[in-house]
Amino acid sequence: MSLPRVVGELLEQLTPKLGHPKFNLLLKQVSQELSDSDRFLLKMELSRLAKPCLRPIDLRDKSPEPCQLVSIAKVNHYLPSSAAEQLKALIQSYQGVYNFAAYESIMRQFKLKPQTVFESKAQQTEVEQTLALPIIFGRRITRRDERMHYVTDLGFHTRAGAFKAKTRDISASGLQIKLPKTAILETNGLIEVNFLEFAKQYQRDFAFKLTYKVCWQRQEKGENFAGLAVDNEKQNPALIEFLTKFVKGYRRKYRLDACNTLDAARNKLFEQFYFYGSQALPMLLNVQGMQVEVNYLCAQKANQAIRQYWLNEQRHSQLSEVLTAERLLQATDNVGQVKTLYLYSFTHDQNQQHHFFTSTPEELAEAKMTDLFYHFGATKPSWRVFKLQFAELEHAKAWNPVAIPEEAGREIQKRNRPLSTTLQNKLFESNYYALLIDVTNELAKPSYHARPFDKSLLNQLNQFHVKREIDNPAQEVEFSLLGQRKEPRYNYRTVVEVDTGQQFISGLTKNISANGLQIEFEESAKLDAGQVIYLDFPELQLTTCDYKLTHLPYIVVATNKAKTVFNFKAKPGKHQGRKFFTKLSQRKEALNQGNDKRIIGLEDALHNLFIYSTSQCCAYISQVDDDSQCFLACAPVATRLNALIDRCRELNSQLIELALLDKFASFYPADEQTDFAEMVIAVNANKIEFLGWLSEMTSESDRKNALTDWLKDKVIWVLRVDVAIACPADFRHIELENSYLSTYQPAAQKMLEKLAKGVRLTLQVTDISQEVCLRYNKPLEQFKSLIEKQNNIVFDVLN
Template structure:
């Protein structure tokens, strides 16, 4: 008879088996059963209650540690689960170790084994898909068996806390009176002439902008300060730290007392070396600025700044560096004028403004190419929505992809506040420090004031180029003229350039000039798109079977029109690299030809004819317009950069992550994962498994500091399984079309899909000049902190710029915008449940 039929009855009878009135209790509880059944039940109870004479040894049978456990002269080896069962059995059976207890211990062991095997099998099945539970926060092991955590510290872009007065760390009793005339005590944490931070041991309901009256009862005991004088202060902040409440106060502006100001001035100057000035704001500023200066020259996103006129966006400025100016390469006309702003016509401007009003951010995905004919460049651009509505999607893409100028841009737009363009250094104005940055001039303020919107433009061509395959329908070709730009450039976008610590071996200058490429019997007209003394970058309309290491000959036909006496025909250049399409060549001068006539000519051009290179204006100062535009961008960049440090043992680790108020779906995921908080970000999707040692480290170690970032694609799937939230990742080559399609198909039924572009690059040298004022100020009061911070900046080895490109990939793989929007809604729902 299976015991399962009588489990409840047996459990009732077990505790009374050894009682003298067991028979009476048994008869009463089984009166409804027939005789044979009662007999079998009693025999089963006798079997379970029989004393067990066996010794239990669970060593090498369970994973948990076993301990010796003695009972009636026998020493058992039991784990914690078995000990609990053993002692519960002794309690049930009046101190007797029974067969029932023995079987429960073995059964528990079997259950544990089965659970462990099932858990291992489940974990293995997830691992085979490169997935794991979101709650898996314990550090994983790398190849050297060192623990590596997913968690990294954060810094916040654009925050340079400024204090007009020095604050001294000083504790003294004060008495506060609120608006209801209730008094309570506090202790200062730091003080300045017109402000202070106070700790309250007992929390109170105090809110920002509330006014309090304060009496310096502690100072009155040692100095000539009137303890009855009540000074009005305004609460500017309330914080909870380690269970204590802190309030930040500023003296009310209507209160004036020269005598009190002079007292605090003398008091702080006299004691600040003893009690130390609070430099937390300066420390935070150096952290933020230092990491920004590593990131900015490495970003591949191009910031574009807009004003608004007649409900149209006017692209007034672009902020360029060596690594992002390539975005403009296909948007220069035959006069070398930047025509990028013409993308934002009235219709698209209104679409962006409507999105900004309803959602706070806006996005366009632009597909563009250009045609060169009769010495002029004709630009074409279309959005995804425009092409799908017009029915020209396949023809436009198939035709455009044949051009070397074919590009797909993801344009993310947000509002910006021109008031944030000037950010003073985090050192009080009256303190003398080296390299004080001056406020912008009146002209710069006027130039910045109209700016209302900021776009981050990402070139996503490599990620989406092969995701859709279409054919040209010849009958539709005339319809493409609807996407052609007017030949003139009514709105000229101006370039502001940021200069950094030298990252390249020599300067490059962007300039368009016609040339001719000759490689054996292959001869083609082409365009020089940038040049330096030792190299060129050349773009052809048709691909060529030219490989790295080949020697080719360049004739600078465009320059020959102006410099007729220069010998610029068939100059030898070595091919350093080519793009995947075979249309863009990166060349270096063939030094076996000495002197090299091409290098000599470009050296002359740079030295004597800088007006020819007017688009590449050097800006060796951090003041002025570029600084203001930099500050506007740094307040909220669209990317999430991850910084890698290298230790003295040359081990690589993630150190910090940059966050901002521009929250993408990618940043929302990282912020909501377990373990993330204000100062910590969980990078689990990015760092899963051995990504650091297998994906990032080999690439970073093989890079030069002046190398262009290497792009990777991270695909993420978020879903639920067995009641757990699971994150699955896959690293892809940018052209792995089948892998990308397969991963998206896997996500479509009920999972969340995200695609993250990761631009990996070596870090340059820290730009100490930019943070010199703050470092010098820190050194005066805490030299060890300044030294440690500077040393930490020198340890930064690489930067991974991560950009959410989900919409771009989905727009090229899903049939309509409704399907793309569904994924965004699914992400919001998933995060809410998490």
């Protein structure tokens, strides 16, 4: 796992002192200025290095000196005499413990990569099963206490009699137990558990008995298991304290169960792939009576086009006037938690003003203007078809704790603090979540344009003119992918003078962060990676007397192919630029969140709400070791599309994944290129069938004829798939989970890292069955009948 530079430097300083009696005091002194996340990473990595190691070292193929079999710290190694003496000295310095710090020190010296392997086949199977679970956006299985795999004998009583059982894992607040096949427990019932083996092994002045509530019971590979939670922690506090100390004391000897952390880390990584790849626009709305306000827009690079579409000539968003209460009410009769409506739009410029014309299918049908609006609108380059999905906001989902037991450190307790009252009150100013998806298909324009129309009625289109929005502009909250960066970057343009030692070059900053910046030059510059240059900021110097912004040392990190855009990082050490840009970044962050109205934690809260509430599904094309795979992920909200995917899983069908893999496994788009395709499948209660890709047919008439034939005797779904290059795996987003896994399940952490790095495409999946029926002028009753049949097949899953 890659660590931040400052953490790596402190590790080099602290690791040799791991066995020192005053080590904890030294750690506290040197880590005072670290951020919470960096302090947690440092402690977790030191904890891992201090862990006793049983791995042998074999240098027979690496050392030029002859190697002999030697036993050191009860482990057999093949080492040359010099390495053996060095290992003994290391072990002595670590208070006689052969730990991972000593092991890795020898391995590094001989340039051997430490092996990360599973401790058992059962552990590997458990990790593989966890990574094979469906990806559910927003899912975090949190635990208050650390859970350790440990087997000990138990006894308990039910109405059927006395039974013996064995623990599978234990924690201070619960157990997983293996039951006799004849034992049946009542869910939510209470049972008294006797820790038989503990009572024999440990002599204490308290009883080894606790009352537990039965949470679940299930069969796994023919074995009978149950999950138990302590019913009342005050019933036997001495035993609970004993269990707490037992797990802490033996967690290095016996493996901690970190699969919930692994599942959360995987889900968070794939959420980021979706979040920064989706071209849809998430919004928070405040709907009061017949008034609708758009309070927040989620702004990021991938949805820039859809945001800019709705700006008038004064750069004011018109969405609050487009998303009227009357339109939202049209969709309230839709089945399911998430409501849907379609919006058709085009623009017209007149008298230096940018005018919008929008309508829903229902409005057009009522005004008998469908043909005219479609025909005239489709002639415009600005013609768009949007799908709006919205639902009541679940404010509680704004808080999403880290899936690491709080026992792991105070940093976890701090990160898991509830939302502030100020932030909660601010979020309660919005009561709906909405997602606006552009589903325009340029190939379908001829079908819209082919509608008959009466040119003399064109003036009647003015009834669909959008009232100009002037007041109450929506606040755009900008999100940028951290990836491997330590802090976010902000767009900022200012003049910079570069002194290379041989020439002076003028440029403009493109973005800034506390520790680095990106500069654009008019012509290519001769700068090499690793080169130290000096920067002056003449415009910024005029704004401050507190900082000297001249001759600041920076290191060249990277450049584009044309060598006109360069990334720089501040040279380590005292640096006036780092201090100034930290302050400037804070001001930019405040601007991003409303200047003096900024609320701490707003961005994270909105991110959590967007991820949990999205009505889209996302697929991923991954390539690991020449093996291509497709994963499907969705949020837990009740949508028709999620119900369809659940139905596929019930039928053990991977038809959707296989069709996507066949279509896109060999698709390698250019940088920032996007594409889409339209897939048609047929579904009934017992079978799912792939029918074809509309986008692969040669003409609109072919597409219309195929749709007509399929609708005669099949319940079809049309799914739009927007494809884009996946963003880099955002490991900074899971740094706490990553560090915890690298300590207690390093092989699982490596497997997750390999899985995430293999993701190369994101595929946003949207159900457009209704829009395709409207596009090809299917009768209203026909597509209403189709929607009803779809609901009958899949919605029992939601119920």
